[in-house]
Amino acid sequence: MELLSGGDMLIRALQDEGVDTIFGYPGGSALHIYDAIFRQKKVKHILVRHEQAATHAADGYARATGKVGTVLVTSGPGATNAITGIATAYMDSIPMVVISGQVPSDKIGEDAFQETDMVGVSRPIVKHSFLVKDPAEIPATIKKAYYIAATGRPGPVVVDLPKDVTNPYEKFEYSYPKKIKLRSYTPIEKGHSGQIRKAVQLLMGARRPVIYAGGGVVQGNASELVTQFARTLNFPVTTTLMGLGGFPASDSRWLGMLGMHGTYEANTAMHHADVILAVGARFDDRVTNTPNKFCPQAKIIHIDIDPASISKTVSADIPIVGSVGSVMKDMLGLLNEISERPDAKMLGDWWQQIEDWRARHGILIEPRYDISSELIKPQDVIKTLHKVTGGDAYITSDVGQHQMFAAQYYGFDLPRRWINSGGLGTMGFGLPSAMGVQMAHRDATVACVTGEGSIQMCIQELSACTQYHLPIKIICLNNQALGMVKQWQDMQYSSRYSESLYEDSLPDFVKLAEAYGHVGIRVERKDELQAKMEECFAMKDRLVFMDIQVDPAEHVYPMQIAPGTMRDMWLSKTERT
Amino acid sequence: MRRIISVLMENAPGALSRVVGLFSQRGYNIESLTVAPTEDATLSRLTLTTIGDDHKIEQITKHLNKLIDVVKLVDLTEGAHIERELMLIKVKAIGNQREEVKRCVDIFRGQIVDVTPSVYIVQVAGTSDKLDAFVQSVGESAILEVVRTGVSGIARGEKVLSL
Numbered sequence: 001m002e003l004l005s006g007g008d009m010l011i012r013a014l015q016d017e018g019v020d021t022i023f024g025y026p027g028g029s030a031l032h033i034y035d036a037i038f039r040q041k042k043v044k045h046i047l048v049r050h051e052q053a054a055t056h057a058a059d060g061y062a063r064a065t066g067k068v069g070t071v072l073v074t075s076g077p078g079a080t081n082a083i084t085g086i087a088t089a090y091m092d093s094i095p096m097v098v099i100s101g102q103v104p105s106d107k108i109g110e111d112a113f114q115e116t117d118m119v120g121v122s123r124p125i126v127k128h129s130f131l132v133k134d135p136a137e138i139p140a141t142i143k144k145a146y147y148i149a150a151t152g153r154p155g156p157v158v159v160d161l162p163k164d165v166t167n168p169y170e171k172f173e174y175s176y177p178k179k180i181k182l183r184s185y186t187p188i189e190k191g192h193s194g195q196i197r198k199a200v201q202l203l204m205g206a207r208r209p210v211i212y213a214g215g216g217v218v219q220g221n222a223s224e225l226v227t228q229f230a231r232t233l234n235f236p237v238t239t240t241l242m243g244l245g246g247f248p249a250s251d252s253r254w255l256g257m258l259g260m261h262g263t264y265e266a267n268t269a270m271h272h273a274d275v276i277l278a279v280g281a282r283f284d285d286r287v288t289n290t291p292n293k294f295c296p297q298a299k300i301i302h303i304d305i306d307p308a309s310i311s312k313t314v315s316a317d318i319p320i321v322g323s324v325g326s327v328m329k330d331m332l333g334l335l336n337e338i339s340e341r342p343d344a345k346m347l348g349d350w351w352q353q354i355e356d357w358r359a360r361h362g363i364l365i366e367p368r369y370d371i372s373s374e375l376i377k378p379q380d381v382i383k384t385l386h387k388v389t390g391g392d393a394y395i396t397s398d399v400g401q402h403q404m405f406a407a408q409y410y411g412f413d414l415p416r417r418w419i420n421s422g423g424l425g426t427m428g429f430g431l432p433s434a435m436g437v438q439m440a441h442r443d444a445t446v447a448c449v450t451g452e453g454s455i456q457m458c459i460q461e462l463s464a465c466t467q468y469h470l471p472i473k474i475i476c477l478n479n480q481a482l483g484m485v486k487q488w489q490d491m492q493y494s495s496r497y498s499e500s501l502y503e504d505s506l507p508d509f510v511k512l513a514e515a516y517g518h519v520g521i522r523v524e525r526k527d528e529l530q531a532k533m534e535e536c537f538a539m540k541d542r543l544v545f546m547d548i549q550v551d552p553a554e555h556v557y558p559m560q561i562a563p564g565t566m567r568d569m570w571l572s573k574t575e576r577t
Numbered sequence: 578m579r580r581i582i583s584v585l586m587e588n589a590p591g592a593l594s595r596v597v598g599l600f601s602q603r604g605y606n607i608e609s610l611t612v613a614p615t616e617d618a619t620l621s622r623l624t625l626t627t628i629g630d631d632h633k634i635e636q637i638t639k640h641l642n643k644l645i646d647v648v649k650l651v652d653l654t655e656g657a658h659i660e661r662e663l664m665l666i667k668v669k670a671i672g673n674q675r676e677e678v679k680r681c682v683d684i685f686r687g688q689i690v691d692v693t694p695s696v697y698i699v700q701v702a703g704t705s706d707k708l709d710a711f712v713q714s715v716g717e718s719a720i721l722e723v724v725r726t727g728v729s730g731i732a733r734g735e736k737v738l739s740l
């Protein structure tokens with residue numbers, strides 16, 4: 001057997017695990033590991049400019065590919081800088097392994113230089129964590145970390161490595177386990193067949209069914225199955241913010257997104273539904289409005305891989321624990337066995353009703369904002385983006401109004417194309433996650449829809465984009481404000497704009513982009529939007545920063561009114577349901 | 578309702594803090610907690626008592642089960658079970674009190690395990706209610722110090738919580 005140092009074992013284990021890219025940042029406690037990286041070629045390391053960006057980049061990589069993202073940081077400040085990104089991944093169930101250097105074992109607990117209890121600090125935001133005490137444990141620990149991160153309900157796993165454990169002068173026998181079994185961890189794959197049968201029965205009797213599909217459909221690679229299921233039965237589908245692309249937006253059965261900024265037809269259909277099939281969704285408070293007023297007439301079937309997500313806020317009538325892929329396959333199988341189908345007349349009436357709602361207030365069939373305005377409307381920017389990219393780009397996003405406009409108007413036909421921080425709502429996520437996506441798909445078109453507020457939270461990564469030639473297109477909806485905050489202040493605080501404006505302190509983003517070696521384009525007039533965007537996307541091998549001056553007064557609508565039911569919404573500044 | 582949840586978990590560093598952290602993180606309360614290794618040195622047994630309605634207890638057990646270190650768990654209060662708690666209590670024992678405390682100890686089938694001219698240390702084991710009753714009987718004014726272990730429990734009959 002081969003003898004390797006702890007540091008070399010770690011990198012070898014990553015190679016054997018199939019890791020091709022690490023996002024990281026060096027420092028004292030990680031230097032043995034960094035030396036091991038230097039002495040090999042298989043694993044590529046991307047040097048970010050802030051550890052938060054390393055976690056978001058690994059996260060974007062994971063979301064775009066379905067593989068586990070990998071992060072490497074040093075102890076203390078390196079580790080704590082990674083926390084926001086770990087929490088982001090945790091909230092959205094993203095598979096990620098974060099390797100952190102730690103002070104030497106014999107110094108732990110002594111307040112040593114750059115010591116932070118990483119296992120302790122990260123505990124509430126990881127799926128699991130390891131503190132490795134013996135170099136010989138490295139291969140098995142890495143195997144376990146990737147296994148835990150990727151299986152069941154995915155999530156981030158921290159591996160904390162004291163510096164002595166990676167010491168280059170102590171060598172150990174290396175062998176990488178092919179498989180690992182943990183007696184205390186056996187993720188459930190298959191759903192209970194009796195429950196599945198009951199669910200199908202309930203669906204066959206449904207008169208006003210809605211399929212409510214969440215991020216689990218995307219993460220669980222089940223979008224084709226869900227699509228097939230919905231098409232077979234001609235059921236309406238709504239997707240959550242995390243589920244966008246899980247069902248094709250161009251299919252007329254798609255009602256749009258639901259929830260706080262969901263469409264009128266999706267939220268109203270949910271409210272009136274008699275049977276809801278929730279697939280890989282978790283009844284988030286941004287979806288349900290007031291839980292005890294949620295969909296009063298509906299019987300709920302809830303498919304989820306995480307039993308703790310079922311009946312957490314809204315209780316399920318038919319809970320099914322299992323991977324959405326496996327359960328949907330079984331449900332489809334059952335559909336093919338039986339001849340029974342839901343009452344066609346009833347379903348037809350239901351569709352008629354939904355089409356009425358759609359015609360009345362649907363934002364996707366005609367603009368519900370002032371198109372006569374001289375100003376560039378943010379909604380139009382997203383529509384133009386869709387047009388120019390042929391709807392075929394990977395879109396990452398930051399957090400704010402621009403995120404909601406992108407979610408509402410891009411129209412995702414494929415899963416893993418919409419990459420945003422849904423659960424934690426992390427401003428700063430957009431650019432670094434786009435780096436991860438672009439690293440995974442070097443030839444793909446990757447655009448980051450952002451705001452002038454969010455982009456400044458990880459703007460330093462423009463430098464990393466230069467180093468690795470990442471031709472990301474930054475679509476900055478510049479509304480001169482923390483727009484989403486300002487919208488709430490308009491709606492709930494009589495337009496008292498407490499700390500949501502910058503008083504002419506914004507940088508010249510065009511010059512800033514140029515300073516980093518990129519291209520900057522400013523768009524100020526409506527009539528130049530499309531041409532300039534085409535120009536932007538024609539520059540295939542350059543990062544282009546589009547600073548688009550949009551109407552600062554625009555709000556995101558619909559917006560649910562809290563506390564209330566699903567169908568209680570503001571439809572514009574003056575009109576409500 | 579009060580529940581006794583018994584957990585078999587890996588005897589690994591950090592395992593206990595994950596359990597305790599889960600409770601504070603999700604706003605569940607722990608009334609008592611005991612933990613010790615089992616006959617299998619790789620496993621520890623943790624018993625905790627908590628109060629909550631069915632919905633809350635369901636969430637607690639689901640989240641506990643999700644912890645990678647947790648091998649198995651059972652809500653003992655769902656079935657017939659034995660529960661015991663041990664208490665060491667230091668009481669004043671001067672003059673008449675000495676006889677009175679002694680009588681009380683006998684009634685509760687406790688033991689006096691340490692004696693000085695002015696103080697007894699009494700050991701009592703039983704359900705938490707019984708220990709509460711003993712404390713009440715002795716009376717607050719006589720009590721110098723109370724130490725309780727928290728509840729341990731085991732299911733009655735054939736049922737076992739093991740690998």
Ligand SMILES: Cc1ncc(C[n+]2csc(CCOP(=O)(O)OP(=O)(O)O)c2C)c(N)n1
Nearest residue numbers: 400401402425427451452453454482483484
């Ligand atoms: C790290 C972080 N801090 C604060 C917030 C709260 N927040 C949500 S949206 C928003 C405004 C975002 O402004 P901008 O990026 O310009 O987007 P806009 O809403 O203007 O489109 C803020 C401050 C957050 N989500 N994340």
Ligand SMILES: [Mg+2]
Nearest residue numbers: 451452481483
């Ligand atoms: Mg803004």
